Amino acid sequence: MRKALIVFNLCSICFLAVNCSSKNDENKAPSVVQLEFPTKDLLCIDHTIPFNWSDATDLENDVIEYNIIIAKDRELTDVVENRTVSASELTVILEKSTAYYWQVKAIDVDNNQESNSEVFSFYTKGDGVTNYAPFMADLQMPENNGNVAAGTVNLVWEASDIDAADTLTYELFFGEDATLTSIDNTLTVKSYIVSVLSGKTYSWQVNVTDNAGAKSIGQVFTFTVD
The missing domain is CATH 2.60.40.10 (Immunoglobulins)
Known part of the structure; x- marks a missing residue:
């Protein structure tokens, strides 16, 4: 019986050693470039x-x-x-x-x-261009295809323009599934609170316009409510 226990313990130690070794030897992805x-x-x-x-x-x-x-x-x-x-x-x-x-x-x-x-x-840069359209809005929260809790959600985005002196306004589209409705086209802040219901999927989009009328059409993000 004692001999059997010794053999069992040795096998267990070998298994753990191999298992730990395989975890330590797990290949890592390369570093992120800058x-x-x-x-x-x-x-x-x-x-x-x-x-x-x-x-x-x-x-x-x-x-x-x-x-x-x-x-x-x-x-x-x-x-x-x-x-x-x-x-x-x-x-x-x-x-x-x-x-x-x-x-x-x-x-x-x-x-x-x-x-x-x-x-x-x-x-x-273009030939003779004096005004550049703003960059597309960078939708930040909620994440695309992410999940959120029911209640209210703060839609957050960033935007920028090569023409630093330009004033930017935002047009927000929001709706269930793929149906988008214009909520406000005169926003000057980069966030907006919406109400959402459990079990629903919503989409949103932000277009950016500068004071010269140049517009960039935004990407569409979706999220699901738990």
């Missing part, structure tokens, strides 16, 4: 843009590649460039007088792990 150029909300004088970002690190010293996505919307769905490179830089020729959004994903090639950077916006 976007360096174009900087956030930059007005680029030239439309030939030398994108660059910091190098990622990997705890296992796996090979790292970088996937850069450049799009015309903050959700990165209207993509104009999607490339995977081994260096932390890439030069791209883009359209003039256009707002762009970009992100870099560091990819652990050996173990298929990845990490996303922030999304930065920038504007390419």
Whole structure:
């Protein structure tokens, strides 16, 4: 009996050692890169843009590649460039007088792990342009496809404009499911409280207009009420 207990204990120790080892050996995703150029909300004088970002690190010293996505919307769905490179830089020729959004994903090639950077916006300068449309609203709370408690929800967004002296106003759309209704088109604050019911799904959108009448159409976010 004693011999059997010893064998059992040894097996248990070996199992725990292997289990702990497997947890310690779990592959980690590479570090998140920092976007360096174009900087956030930059007005680029030239439309030939030398994108660059910091190098990622990997705890296992796996090979790292970088996937850069450049799009015309903050959700990165209207993509104009999607490339995977081994260096932390890439030069791209883009359209003039256009707002762009970009992100870099560091990819652990050996173990298929990845990490996303922030999304930065920038504007390419046009010929003879004196006023630029504001950037798309950055919807912050609630998160897209997130869950909230019933009662009241504070819709929160951010917005910016290359023309720093411009005054921005916001048009808020809100409604159940995919049905959006204009709530207010003269908002000057970047938040709005709405009432929501349990079990419902809601959508919302914010358009941004500057004092010259230039408008950017916002993305649509949805959330569900518990």
